[in-house]
Amino acid sequence: MRIALPLLALTALACHRPDGATPVISGKEMFRACTACHGEHGEGNATIQAPAIAGLPDWYVESQITKFRTGVRGAHPDDYEGLRMRPMSRQMMNPAEIHSVVHYVSHDLKPVKGAKLVKDGDATAGAASYATCIACHGVKGEGNLATKAPPLAQLPDWYMLAQLQKFKKGIRGANPNDVTGNTMRAMSAVLVDEQAMKNVIAHIGTLNP
Numbered sequence: 001m002r003i004a005l006p007l008l009a010l011t012a013l014a015c016h017r018p019d020g021a022t023p024v025i026s027g028k029e030m031f032r033a034c035t036a037c038h039g040e041h042g043e044g045n046a047t048i049q050a051p052a053i054a055g056l057p058d059w060y061v062e063s064q065i066t067k068f069r070t071g072v073r074g075a076h077p078d079d080y081e082g083l084r085m086r087p088m089s090r091q092m093m094n095p096a097e098i099h100s101v102v103h104y105v106s107h108d109l110k111p112v113k114g115a116k117l118v119k120d121g122d123a124t125a126g127a128a129s130y131a132t133c134i135a136c137h138g139v140k141g142e143g144n145l146a147t148k149a150p151p152l153a154q155l156p157d158w159y160m161l162a163q164l165q166k167f168k169k170g171i172r173g174a175n176p177n178d179v180t181g182n183t184m185r186a187m188s189a190v191l192v193d194e195q196a197m198k199n200v201i202a203h204i205g206t207l208n209p
């Protein structure tokens with residue numbers, strides 16, 4: 001409890017909003033509601049299919065939480081993992097709380113590269129198809145705010161495979177209100193089958209932003 005107070009003060013300062021309001025609960029406190037699935041340090045948990053979220057850009061984390069809250073992501077009946085995340089996003093009651101947990105996840109937690117769990121990917125073949133991804137996700141998979149494309153290099157390989165399959169099947173990114181998801185859904189067509197997905201993921205695994 002002794003360290004909680006300065007942290008609260010810091011987070012409150014960092015999250016100071018133009019209207020002067022400060023969040024009641026610090027981002028660190030709020031993050032406790034996330035650790036059961038995303039891990040103590042936001043490193044993710046493959047067993048329950050919760051991805052690493054530590055160090056993802058604040059604009060991306062906030063956009064995804066908003067999508068889950070509004071049912072633009074995670075509401076498709078076949079999106080089992082999304083359906084688990086959706087109620088969590090709705091526990092955050094106000095914009096200040098969302099902002100403070102987003103700030104904590106993005107700026108206080110450091111990205112962790114997980115173990116490689118996807119086998120049989122051919123990184124050389126994947127490098128060729130990654131050429132298509134560069135325009136939005138960057139040469140080193142570092143992401144790009146201008147295109148609203150998140151960094152890929154720090155994402156778990158199993159999670160990327162699951163998401164590429166979801167985009168392709170229209171389980172993610174098909175909602176008409178999901179503008180950036182619609183963009184990525186169109187791009188998933190470039191990857192003709194699961195092997196092509198594994199190959200590009202193997203290449204992304206070699207990138208170091």
Ligand code: HEC
Nearest residue numbers: 033034037049050051053061064065081082084085088101
């Ligand atoms: C009950 C388990 C569970 C809890 C608790 C949980 N999440 Fe999630 N979260 C998931 C799962 C599973 C996914 C993956 C959804 C998918 O496959 O589309 C996810 C996805 C996400 C994503 C999207 C990541 C990306 O790369 O697009 C963000 C951001 C996120 N969670 C943030 C949070 C935050 C912040 C909290 C705490 C307030 C939280 N989650 C609590 C299970 C959980």
Ligand code: HEC
Nearest residue numbers: 132133136147148149150160163180181183184187190200
């Ligand atoms: C025209 C721009 C564009 C191109 C090209 C593109 N993407 Fe994306 N991608 C996006 C955007 C935007 C998102 C975020 C979607 C959202 O907001 O839900 C995204 C999301 C993703 C995600 C989900 C990340 C997460 O954290 O959940 C993966 C994986 C991904 N892209 C892989 C790829 C791969 C692999 C390629 C190349 C074959 C590619 N993308 C090409 C724009 C693009």
